[in-house]
Amino acid sequence: MDQLPTPYLSVDLDVLDRNLARMAAFTAERGAALRPHAKTHKCLQIARRQLDAGAVGLTVATVAEAEIFSGGGCTDLFIAYPLWIDQAKGARLRAVAERAAVAVGVDSAASAQALAKHAGGLVEVLVEVDCGHHRSGVQPGEAGAVALAAARAGLRVRGVFTFPGHGYSAIGAGKDVAVQEAAALRQAADAVRAAGLEVSVVSGGSTPTAWYTDTADVSEIRPGVYALNDAQQWELGSCEPADVALTATATVVSRAPGHVILDAGGKALGADRAPWNTGYGRLPDLPEARITAQSEHHTTVVFPAGTPLPEPGSRVRVVPNHVCATVNLNDELVITSRGEVVDRWAVAARGANT
Amino acid sequence: MDQLPTPYLSVDLDVLDRNLARMAAFTAERGAALRPHAKTHKCLQIARRQLDAGAVGLTVATVAEAEIFSGGGCTDLFIAYPLWIDQAKGARLRAVAERAAVAVGVDSAASAQALAKHAGGLVEVLVEVDCGHHRSGVQPGEAGAVALAAARAGLRVRGVFTFPGHGYSAIGAGKDVAVQEAAALRQAADAVRAAGLEVSVVSGGSTPTAWYTDTADVSEIRPGVYALNDAQQWELGSCEPADVALTATATVVSRAPGHVILDAGGKALGADRAPWNTGYGRLPDLPEARITAQSEHHTTVVFPAGTPLPEPGSRVRVVPNHVCATVNLNDELVITSRGEVVDRWAVAARGANT
CATH class of the missing domain: 3.20.20.10 (Alanine racemase)
Structure with a gap:
C-alpha cells in the first residue's frame, strides 16, 4: 500500500x-x-x-x-x-x-x-x-x-x-x-x-x-452509511471510530508551525460539513488533530500546541465527513484485510445521477 | 435538449x-x-x-x-x-x-x-x-x-x-x-x-x-474559474450573471407551498458553500429564488411570497456555486450555441486526483 x-x-x-x-x-x-x-x-x-x-x-x-x-x-x-x-x-x-x-x-x-x-x-x-x-x-x-x-x-x-x-x-x-x-x-x-x-x-x-x-x-x-461509516457518524455518536470501514490515505506535502497540508482535498473527500462537525473529516490515528480548512487538493490539519507533527512525505489516513459524497468522487476502492490489500472494487455507480 | x-x-x-x-x-x-x-x-x-x-x-x-x-x-x-x-x-x-x-x-x-x-x-x-x-x-x-x-x-x-x-x-x-x-x-x-x-x-x-x-x-x-464562471463569482461580483457559461439543468420533482425540489443535488452540483453565498447556487432564470438546502440528489429552492412556482416536471437551470467541483462530478459537458446542442465534450481529467 x-x-x-x-x-x-x-x-x-x-x-x-x-x-x-x-x-x-x-x-x-x-x-x-x-x-x-x-x-x-x-x-x-x-x-x-x-x-x-x-x-x-x-x-x-x-x-x-x-x-x-x-x-x-x-x-x-x-x-x-x-x-x-x-x-x-x-x-x-x-x-x-x-x-x-x-x-x-x-x-x-x-x-x-x-x-x-x-x-x-x-x-x-x-x-x-x-x-x-x-x-x-x-x-x-x-x-x-x-x-x-x-x-x-x-x-x-x-x-x-x-x-x-x-x-x-x-x-x-x-x-x-x-x-x-x-x-x-x-x-x-x-x-x-x-x-x-x-x-x-x-x-x-x-x-x-x-x-x-x-x-x-x-x-x-x-x-x-452504516456499511462504511464516516466522520459524521463518528461525531454524531452513531458509530465508534473503530466502526469506520473507509478511509482516505493522503501524503503530507507541506508543513508549517502547527499545521500540515495533505494532498487530499474536496475533490477526493467531498466538501460536506455539518454545523456540528469539528472540521472536514477526522484523522483516526491522530484523533486530537482538526481539519480546519479544505481546498480542492489541500486539506489543512491543525495540531494542538506541543503535539509532534507528521513528517513531510509521510502518509496519513483521513475519515471523510460524508462517505456517500466521497465514494462518488472516486473510481475504485482498495479492499484490505489485516493491513494487506486483498482486492479492488469498482465504484460502479459513480456519477449515476440521472 | x-x-x-x-x-x-x-x-x-x-x-x-x-x-x-x-x-x-x-x-x-x-x-x-x-x-x-x-x-x-x-x-x-x-x-x-x-x-x-x-x-x-x-x-x-x-x-x-x-x-x-x-x-x-x-x-x-x-x-x-x-x-x-x-x-x-x-x-x-x-x-x-x-x-x-x-x-x-x-x-x-x-x-x-x-x-x-x-x-x-x-x-x-x-x-x-x-x-x-x-x-x-x-x-x-x-x-x-x-x-x-x-x-x-x-x-x-x-x-x-x-x-x-x-x-x-x-x-x-x-x-x-x-x-x-x-x-x-x-x-x-x-x-x-x-x-x-x-x-x-x-x-x-x-x-x-x-x-x-x-x-x-x-x-x-x-x-x-473565469472560463466558465459560477455562483461564487456572480455573488463575489467577479463576473456578471450573463458571463456564466456553465449551468446544470434539473427537473422539478416535488412542490410544496413556497418551495420546489430539483433533481440535482450535491452529487451533481458539488457541496461547496462560502459563508457569503446566498445558498447552494443560483437560478439564472429565476434570480429571486434561493437554494436553501441541498442533499445528494435534492435541491430545495425557496421563492419569495407571491412568486409563482415552476411546474412539477418542468426544467430549471442552476448555476453551481463552485464550478471546479461541479465539473469534477460529471463525465460530460453538453456544448450549446444559441440554444442548440453543437457538441459534447468529455471531462477528460475528472477524478484525476493523484
Missing part, C-alpha cells in the same frame, strides 16, 4: 462485514426488513454482501443507479426518490423492471400520473411523507389522497416511506427523530388504509435513527 | 469564448502571461481554446492532470502544487516531461530534494509563497532559502508563485488581496535574486483577483 499513489480510498473488509452483520442482526431480531441504501457505496460487491447478509433488496436514488445494480444482479430495488418520469426515463425504468422488481417513490398525484403513463403496470409505488425533514414528501395525513391518485392511475401501492434526515441536524437527534418518524409513518399508513388501500410496507430509516427504530410502526429500514 | 436526462451540465460556447477572449486581452494589454488553471474545466477542448486564445501554457494541480493534458497535446504545464514526489510519482512525472515542458511547485528544501531525486533535470521549479491565504507556501522572505536548496539539489529555478485564495474570503476582497499578492511576490522574487538566482517568472492570480493584478510585480496569472 506504500506504493499506491495518494490520495486513495481503502475499505477494511473486516470492519465492513462487521457493520453489515450488526445491522442485519438488529433488523432480523426485531422482525423488520433491511433494504440498505446503495448510494453510499455504489459498489456491486458491497451490495452483494448486504444481500447475502439478509437484506430484502436494495434502495437506490436514481434510475441510473437502478440500471447499474439491476445489471449487477440485484432483483429487488426501491428507488426512494420522488422521480419525475418522462418518456425517456420511462423507457429506462421499464428496461430495469424487466430484470428486477422495482418500486418508486411518489409524493403527488401528478408525479404518480406521469409514472403511470410511462411505466404503469411495471412498477409499484410507495407514497413519500415528510416526518420533519421538510424536503420532499407530503404531510402524513395527505398520504391517502396521493395513494388513491396513484391507484386510480393504475399503479399498485406498496405502502409509505419517509426519510428522517433531520436526524443529522444535531448530535444526539437520532432518538427523537426516530419517534417522529414512527408517528408520521403510522399516521400515513392509517391514511392510506382509510382510503381503502392495503399497506404492505412501511419504510423509514437512516443510519443515525436506525438503532432507535420503532418496529411496531416501521416494517423496513433503509440505512446507507 | 428537452430529451436529455436531468441533471446534466451544459456550456454556452459563445459565453465561454467571450470569457476566454476577455482574459486573454486583459493580460496581453498589460504584457503579462496567461496560464489558465485547467482544474476548473478538466476538458481538452477548453484547454485548446485557451491556448489558441494566447495562453502560454496551462496550470494543473496534480500529476494525473498533467498526464491527461500533456497526452492531449499541451506542451507547457505548471503543476502549481507543492508535490511530494516519491519513486512512483517520479516515474509518472518523468513520462510527462518527455512530452511537455513541466514546472512544479516547491515550498520546502525537503520537497525540492525529493523532487530532484526522482525527476531532477527534467522539471523546473517555482517556489510557493504565502501571500495571506495561509495554506501551503513559505513566507516571502524565505523564498530565497528554498530556491537555493532547490538549486543545490540540481533543480532549475524558474521563479516564484502564490495563490491569493483569500480573495474568496469576502465579497469585494479581490482588490485588496491583489495588492497583498503583488507585495508578497515582489518580496519573494527579491529574496530569490538576493540568493544569487535568476527569476524569470513571477506567477499569481485567481479569478477574483485577476482583474486587479499589478503587472509591475506579477508576470503571469493563473485564473481558472
Whole structure:
C-alpha cells in the first residue's frame, strides 16, 4: 500500500462485514426488513454482501443507479426518490423492471400520473411523507389522497416511506427523530388504509435513527452509511471510530508551525460539513488533530500546541465527513484485510445521477 | 435538449469564448502571461481554446492532470502544487516531461530534494509563497532559502508563485488581496535574486483577483474559474450573471407551498458553500429564488411570497456555486450555441486526483 499513489480510498473488509452483520442482526431480531441504501457505496460487491447478509433488496436514488445494480444482479430495488418520469426515463425504468422488481417513490398525484403513463403496470409505488425533514414528501395525513391518485392511475401501492434526515441536524437527534418518524409513518399508513388501500410496507430509516427504530410502526429500514461509516457518524455518536470501514490515505506535502497540508482535498473527500462537525473529516490515528480548512487538493490539519507533527512525505489516513459524497468522487476502492490489500472494487455507480 | 436526462451540465460556447477572449486581452494589454488553471474545466477542448486564445501554457494541480493534458497535446504545464514526489510519482512525472515542458511547485528544501531525486533535470521549479491565504507556501522572505536548496539539489529555478485564495474570503476582497499578492511576490522574487538566482517568472492570480493584478510585480496569472464562471463569482461580483457559461439543468420533482425540489443535488452540483453565498447556487432564470438546502440528489429552492412556482416536471437551470467541483462530478459537458446542442465534450481529467 506504500506504493499506491495518494490520495486513495481503502475499505477494511473486516470492519465492513462487521457493520453489515450488526445491522442485519438488529433488523432480523426485531422482525423488520433491511433494504440498505446503495448510494453510499455504489459498489456491486458491497451490495452483494448486504444481500447475502439478509437484506430484502436494495434502495437506490436514481434510475441510473437502478440500471447499474439491476445489471449487477440485484432483483429487488426501491428507488426512494420522488422521480419525475418522462418518456425517456420511462423507457429506462421499464428496461430495469424487466430484470428486477422495482418500486418508486411518489409524493403527488401528478408525479404518480406521469409514472403511470410511462411505466404503469411495471412498477409499484410507495407514497413519500415528510416526518420533519421538510424536503420532499407530503404531510402524513395527505398520504391517502396521493395513494388513491396513484391507484386510480393504475399503479399498485406498496405502502409509505419517509426519510428522517433531520436526524443529522444535531448530535444526539437520532432518538427523537426516530419517534417522529414512527408517528408520521403510522399516521400515513392509517391514511392510506382509510382510503381503502392495503399497506404492505412501511419504510423509514437512516443510519443515525436506525438503532432507535420503532418496529411496531416501521416494517423496513433503509440505512446507507452504516456499511462504511464516516466522520459524521463518528461525531454524531452513531458509530465508534473503530466502526469506520473507509478511509482516505493522503501524503503530507507541506508543513508549517502547527499545521500540515495533505494532498487530499474536496475533490477526493467531498466538501460536506455539518454545523456540528469539528472540521472536514477526522484523522483516526491522530484523533486530537482538526481539519480546519479544505481546498480542492489541500486539506489543512491543525495540531494542538506541543503535539509532534507528521513528517513531510509521510502518509496519513483521513475519515471523510460524508462517505456517500466521497465514494462518488472516486473510481475504485482498495479492499484490505489485516493491513494487506486483498482486492479492488469498482465504484460502479459513480456519477449515476440521472 | 428537452430529451436529455436531468441533471446534466451544459456550456454556452459563445459565453465561454467571450470569457476566454476577455482574459486573454486583459493580460496581453498589460504584457503579462496567461496560464489558465485547467482544474476548473478538466476538458481538452477548453484547454485548446485557451491556448489558441494566447495562453502560454496551462496550470494543473496534480500529476494525473498533467498526464491527461500533456497526452492531449499541451506542451507547457505548471503543476502549481507543492508535490511530494516519491519513486512512483517520479516515474509518472518523468513520462510527462518527455512530452511537455513541466514546472512544479516547491515550498520546502525537503520537497525540492525529493523532487530532484526522482525527476531532477527534467522539471523546473517555482517556489510557493504565502501571500495571506495561509495554506501551503513559505513566507516571502524565505523564498530565497528554498530556491537555493532547490538549486543545490540540481533543480532549475524558474521563479516564484502564490495563490491569493483569500480573495474568496469576502465579497469585494479581490482588490485588496491583489495588492497583498503583488507585495508578497515582489518580496519573494527579491529574496530569490538576493540568493544569487535568476527569476524569470513571477506567477499569481485567481479569478477574483485577476482583474486587479499589478503587472509591475506579477508576470503571469493563473485564473481558472473565469472560463466558465459560477455562483461564487456572480455573488463575489467577479463576473456578471450573463458571463456564466456553465449551468446544470434539473427537473422539478416535488412542490410544496413556497418551495420546489430539483433533481440535482450535491452529487451533481458539488457541496461547496462560502459563508457569503446566498445558498447552494443560483437560478439564472429565476434570480429571486434561493437554494436553501441541498442533499445528494435534492435541491430545495425557496421563492419569495407571491412568486409563482415552476411546474412539477418542468426544467430549471442552476448555476453551481463552485464550478471546479461541479465539473469534477460529471463525465460530460453538453456544448450549446444559441440554444442548440453543437457538441459534447468529455471531462477528460475528472477524478484525476493523484
